[in-house]
Amino acid sequence: MKASALEFRLRFLIIVVIYLLGFIAPWNSFLHLDSIRTWQYLAAWPARSGWIGFSAATIMVLVLGILCAIAGAFLRTWGSAYLDPSTVQAGAMHGEGVVAAGPYRHLRNPLYLGTLFHTFALALLMPPSGAIFSILAITLFQLRLIFAEESFLTAKLGAPYLDYCAKVPRLFPSFTARIPASPLRPSSPSWPTAFLPEIYMWGVAVSFAALGWRYNSVLIIKGVLISLGLSLIVRAFLKPAPRRT
Template sequence: MRATTIEYRLRFAIHALIYVLCFWAPWAQRDSLTTKTAWVTLSSLLFEHHWLSFMQATDVLLIVAIFFAATGAWFRLWGSAYVGSDVVASRAMHGQALLADGPYRRTRNPLYLGTLLFTVGISLLMHWTGAAICIALIWIFQFRLALAEEVFLAAKFGAPYVEYKQLVPRFLPAPSPLIPSAGQQPRWLQSLAGEFYFVAVAVLLATVGWSFNATMLVRGLLYSLGAWLIVRAFLPKPKD
């Protein structure tokens, strides 16, 4: 059930493949009745059931998307600030010390949680079938990656990690810290550079989203990705 070593090393490429496939949604191209984004499809359903007007529905769904994308970006930014952008970008698992600071006092996997929440937010711009498939595949992959790390960390740290695992939930964050702080200081600037893409997309949805132009927003995702690749070139090299 857990991710293999190869899957872990290629996790960024696998994420990219899932996103590209689900945005493209080639299986829906010939179906004239399903050539709409999840945004339009869900707005139409809310309107047809007389819950909201179509415009109200598009507003509500955009607000929901902004919330998920921004929350996901925050968890990734927060987690990366403590673990380090070089470790986040590494293709190998690391365990020099048992991290017990920042979001790791509330959830064991803030980065994976952030990715999942972020995916829910941007899925609004996908074809509705692509959105459903993307959320499912990303959730399954995050879960399998987390399981792989748990086995690695249990072997690395033994009883202290098992105790940490029993106290702190795997994904759903606790409302307050569950373990004492280890006193580690966050590196916010490095984290912001490393998680630039997620932050940029959340800002994009919150600003350009009100144009209700899905094509423009998808282009914005690509521009944000390009800018992130440039910023990433100046970050510390991953610890492989």
């Protein structure tokens, strides 16, 4: 079930394609499904049941989207801050040692968990069928990537990595650190070098927080596309930093 080396190399492109299919939902026309946004569907459901008013439900869904977008951006930035930038964007797997600092003391895959939170936020802007497809496809793909990395790191690092896996959860974070900080890693994160590669994530979070109150999903989608374009420009100019030792 683990991803191949080619899938790992093309992981960002594969994720973009999954999101694109989720937004377009080309199967809707064949299945005669409604093309309303998931945001509207989730807000209408409790309103029809008489639990709360439609306006209050809409605000609740918006707040959920904002929180998911911020959580995704923060987790990915926090995780990236304790890694070499070239490792985050690399087309091949790296394993110079067990990272036991920052979020990696609470869970093993903060970057992948951040992507899942980000997916939950984007799913609100998709048709319901596209949202379900994207969440399931991204979750499955993230797990395949995780299993591939775990297999690679187990073969390369051996017992220290297996001991780390035994103590630190894979995706559901522990509220308390499960292992002491590694003396081989810096104790403080490198936020500037972590923020720029994740500018797309933060752009989406800002789009939800700033444009969501217009209650117009098209505006948020435009913000998402602008964030993606800005991220591509930034990544084109980013130069790999020297590896930490």
